[in-house]
Every structure is written in structure tokens, then in C-alpha cells.
């Protein structure tokens with residue numbers, strides 16, 4: 189074994205050179221204001237987590253326009269003010285010699301109608317692939333062809349704003365967790381009979397158009413794609429054969445069209461929504477890893493230092509995304525490097541407004557001082 193474990197060896201991801209393979213997973217924290225502008229606390233939050241030089245952070249999911257939002261205080265990347273708020277975050281991360289990709293998304297059928305009614309420029313309808321609501325939710329308006337085209341356009345503009353406006357190192361296309369693009373891939377949410385529904389090629393058409401538009405806007409080396417093939421959050425999840433077929437097609441098609449894409453990212457079956465779950469043994473991500481290698485591949489969901497080390501050692505060009513533990517351990521990379529214990533996360537403050545449970549977690553040295561005091 190080499191002296192430095194694979195987890196702490198550099199990895200080139202598109203245009204940037206990571207100094208290790210721990211990547212902060214995208215995590216919605218709902219600390220924006222009512223106009224979708226990120227708070228100044230976000231500057232502190234991301235900067236704290238970028239402390240080890242050469243760290244890649246993926247931002248929380250950011251909506252591409254107010255009409256495709258749907259959560260209270262969820263950030264949007266559309267107006268000059270929204271872009272300026274993100275620029276301050278990116279500058280702070282760059283000052284630490286680390287990197288930030290901005291994850292861009294459309295909410296789709298899980299949006300809260302009350303938020304879309306009062307969003308700037310609204311009211312907007314809840315939308316989806318088909319008029320199939322979540323249990324107890326609003327019946328979504330099935331996007332028309334023109335509206336699909338409009339989403340592709342507004343997404344490409346958001347990607348440009350992320351990279352050229354806010355200075356982000358790249359953009360992450362959110363095709364997971366039951367959000368809008370995932371709704372098109374999945375037969376539970378998509379029962380369209382036009383060229384965007386039915387066959388795998390048709391269901392993947394819209395997500396692929398968005399990926400193509402991002403690449404055209406900012407270049408393949410600044411684009412990553414995230415999926416969660418086994419996640420049933422927001423009432424998606426197909427049977428195993430359909431899942432394997434759908435995601436194999438989707439990733440191989442991206443790779444064929446954009447061989448220089450920065451990375452592929454996927455969530456393990458053992459995580460869904462905000463929780464750990466039992467996962468059947470056959471639900472693994474290796475079929476996707478094998479398809480796209482040697483393009484960097486980010487595994488995420490329920491990793492510990494031990495399992496992160498194992499995966500990094502056995503899967504070349506992989507990185508490990510860590511989510512929940514990074515909320516309560518701003519210096520997670522150093523803690524892993526030095527094998528220090530972790531502070532437990534607090535799910536009661538995942539989504540609450542304000543600094544509490546967001547920017548007030550101590551670093552390891554400080555926690556030791558606090559324990560001694």
C-alpha cells in the first residue's frame with residue numbers, strides 16, 4: 189500500500205485539481221430569504237467547510253428560476269442579487285483555495301403551492317412530467333413541449349450565471365431525489381405519450397437536453413451529473429431491470445456525447461430522503477462506475493471513514509461524497525485525516541432558518557477545549 193491512502197491523494201475533476209477525495213455532498217439548508225437570496229451566513233457556512241485547501245464542495249440544490257422553486261427560503265439563481273450573494277460564497281471558498289460547484293434543479297411536483305403562488309413574478313403552477321400528484325399533494329401541470337424548451341433555456345442561463353456571474357468552478361445537474369428531471373426518468377412520475385415518455389430514450393430526452401445545454405453554456409469540464417437510481421424519496425423508484433436499463437442508457441449517452449464531462453455522481457441505495465434505510469444487496473452503483481470509468485465517479489450515501497477508504501482504494505478515480513456528518517463537522521477532512529471522532533449531526537436544524545445548527549459547530553480543537561472547560 190502506498191504511504192498516502194487513496195482517499196487523500198489528488199484527483200483531477202474537469203478543470204480543477206482536488207487535493208483529496210472527500211467531496212461535500214449537496215445539502216439543502218433553506219437559509220436563503222423569501223426572494224431566493226442566500227444569506228450572509230452561507231458565506232461562513234461554506235467557507236468553514238472549505239478549510240482544507242483543494243476541497244470540492246457541492247452547493248445545496250439551487251432553483252433555476254422562481255417558477256421552478258417551491259420551498260420556503262430555498263435559494264434561486266436568476267436575479268442579479270441572487271447571483272451576487274452566491275459570488276460572495278464562491279469568493280470565500282476560493283480564498284481557502286477550495287472549489288465550489290453549484291447544484292441546479294427544478295423542484296417539480298414536490299413544490300409547495302403556497303410558495304409558488306407568492307414567488308416573484310408568480311403565481312406559478314406546480315409542474316411535473318405528468319399530472320400525477322404526490323400522495324396528498326397538488327396535481328401537477330404536465331409540462332408542455334414549449335415549457336420543456338423554456339426550462340432547458342432558463343437552466344442554461346442559470347449555469348452561465350453560476351460560472352460566469354458567481355464564479356463557481358462548475359455546475360451539478362440534479363437528476364436525483366425525485367426532483368423535476370428525475371420525474372421524467374422515472375415511470376412512476378412520467379406516463380407521457382409524447383417523445384418525452386415511454387421508452388428509455390424518450391424518458392431520458394429532457395434530462396439529456398438539460399445536460400447538453402449546460403455543456404454548451406459552460407463546457408463539459410465544468411459540468412457534473414447527479415442521480416439516485418434506487419431512491420424512493422418523492423414517490424419514485426422503478427423495479428431493478430428498469431432501473432439498470434434507464435440509468436445505464438442515461439450515463440452512457442452523456443459519456444458518449446460529452447466524453448470530457450467533469451464527473452458522474454450517484455447515491456447509494458442505503459440512503460433515501462434524509463434517512464438511512466436497509467438496501468437489498470443487488471442495488472449497487474458499480475454498474476454505473478464501470479460504464480463511465482475512467483471519468484471521476486462520486487459515490488455518496490452513508491459513508492464512514494472506513495468505507496470511504498475502502499471505496500477510494502478499490503475504485504480508481506472515485507471520490508466520496510459526505511453529507512450529514514459535514515453539517516456538524518466543519519473540519520471533516522482534517523478529522524478524517526487525523527482519525528478524530530466526529531460530532532453527531534442534529535437533524536432538527538437541517539432546514540431551520542438562521543445561524544443555529546448551521547455555522548455554530550466547533551472544529552476539533554475547539555471541541556476538545558469545550559470538553560475540558
Ligand SMILES: Cc1cc2nc3c(=O)[nH]c(=O)nc-3n(C[C@H](O)[C@H](O)[C@H](O)COP(=O)(O)O)c2cc1C
Pocket residue numbers: 213214215216217248249291362364365414455459461462488489490491509510511512513538539
Ligand atoms: C438535509 C439534507 C439536504 C439534502 N439536500 C440535497 C440536495 O439539495 N441535493 C441533493 O442532490 N442531495 C441532497 N441531499 C442528499 C445528500 O447529498 C447526501 O447524498 C445524503 O445526505 C447521504 O449522504 P450522507 O449519508 O453522507 O449524509 C440532502 C441530504 C440531507 C440530509
